[in-house]
Amino acid sequence: MNNLENLKRELPELEKKLKKYREVLLANLVMIGEIPSPTFGERERIEFILHRFDEAGLTDSSIDDAGNGIGILSGKEPNHSILINAHADTIFPAKTDHTMRVRRRSITGPGVADNSLGLAVLVTLPYIMEDLGIRLNNDLVLLACAKSLGRGNLEGIHFFLNNHRMNIQSAICIEGIQLGRLSYSSLGMLRGEITCRIPESYDWSRFGDASAILTLNEVINRMNDIRLPRRPRTSIVMGSITGGTSFNTIARDATLGFEVRSESQEIVDQTGTAIQDIVEEVSSRTGDQIELDIFSRRTPGGIPYSHPLTNCAREVMHALDIEPRLAPSTSELSALIDKNIPALTLGLTVGESTFKTNETILIEPIYKGLVQLLGTIISIDGEYCEKSTKLD
């Protein structure tokens, strides 16, 4: 019987053992989640994480120049490093009430799934591994990366990947939800904002006709008419809209946040050009100022379905009765893929109301998510899946 089969056999037992770490894990989750951490304002949360790394006796734990928190769990005979990454920022501003509510079966609070749970698992892993006597051959690099979301544009992980001196051979990004998520490819992406402004010298005699919202509406309608191919799969996400000040005042400005996603870089570029043309045309016709600000781009890529890393994760998930849900990603995974580091993203539990202040995760599935992560790490470390393994 090979190592992988042995590991798979032990996983259910390991899952039971993990239950004794409930308080430690959930306390980390609550304490991390209650520290506000908007993109570009992650310092306090990262310092807490560093303190946890220090308490766990991790060597070389530090905060780098980009504000990332890094801890290294040394291996027995390291040939290379395995990177575990969780982004430390949230979409919630610091003034949001970050109180976490703990119920018998669930925890609710802003950012609890995205990504306080990922961070809690990151800082609890060394504690659990030491207590269970799990010692890897290779170094485990734990990265809480800053400036990941929105305008952060993966700045933290890019900085880390451009400056580290470790031999990172594989990486796992962890996200709070959903358990079963298995991302091993990244989409091509273009993210930006379109802002319409009515000039100061506007002709106010155009009663009822002059509004930044109406102009933006026209831009949106035109974007909606862009013909997108069914293959390669492509979409335009109209993610957010803001504008105006009150019921009875003509809106002087309005902003659309959008994202173009595609499996093809060429389609991403073509769609970007089409949006640029729309903006220029509507602007010249209405006389309104319209700005297109594209602040984030990703190129598509990834590892094959049969890559040893994907195999490891699938084998482990299979052993734990987790149904893999394959979905491409536009998050830190793409930064790793850009650097040719085989990487995947895993989810840790089941949750709902993502991106709302009542974001909620279930406690019980966390053990399965955690054993999935541990099993994948152990199998990568032991090179159990180097040869493609056929699933049962």
Next chain:
Amino acid sequence: MERSYLLTENIVKNLQNWIDNNTYHHSKFQDLKSLVAEKQEKNLTISLCLPTLNEEKTIGKELIIFRSELMERYPLIDEIAVIDSGSEDNTLEVARSFGADTYLSSEILPELGKKMGKGENLWKAIYQLNGDIIVYVDADISNIHPRFVYGLVAPLIKRSEVQYVKAFYDRPLALSGSLRASGGGRVTEILVRPLFSLFFPELTAIIQPLSGEYAVRREVLENIAFPIGYGVETSHLIDVYTKFGLGAFAQTDLDKRVHENKPTQDLGKMAFGILQTFLKRVKALDMFDSTHYETTLRQFQAQNDHYEQKLIEIIEEERPPMIEIEAYREKFKKQMI
């Protein structure tokens, strides 16, 4: 007048010494590893009591944090018990699911009858729990943190003469170097501080006499009476002070405490209960007949980490009824009755 002045001078000096030596900030005790070592070296056991009544919203989080940080990671406390007054929500189920020992107050010493009130739970905890030190923490704190426990037990571990450690919160920040008033809640500032200023000036050194979080040695707890309702904190301070003196107390700044504010009508009930307890003690100590009442109100002000008392002389002089004034009687042609 001279005697009164000297008395005030002595009290202020004594109080400032006590404030300087017995007032802490929780951050001084955050090295939990060494605190646990010191506790073990002194062979002390510590019990945490969470008195509850319908606290399902917050109890789970408190238990997770305390069990993780102060039992699993650093074994500072030896037992955690929830003592409940008869919650109608899921407080006890949630508490049990997160590993707490749970007790119904009415089932502890049942032969002594059942009384409703937080003080009842605190009193019965002395019987039910085993620690040399008992630390009481309210279960309604939404920003719970291990400091709520280690900040209070640390002075007891480190200084054998300290018997009773009280929490205070919301350390005022000195803005632009200016002084800011500091103190307790509304009932403290309107009722308790004026009463202490009148009868027990030294007790005004306790910045938040009504805070619900404190750690106490068993030898003290077993020797004081417990009002079962709102008066329990006030009576503790008076009783420990009269038995052991001000030197038995310490107080720790625990920074911010977030909880739901009580409506003014509830504060009225609280004040009424406190007043009953207070008058009972003043009467027992035969203090109503004192020929000298203090006329100095003692409030607090803070600058950075330094606290000092602010003394305000308030003498309530009185004028006699106008009818006693001769000029008045002449003007209105009136006579004394």
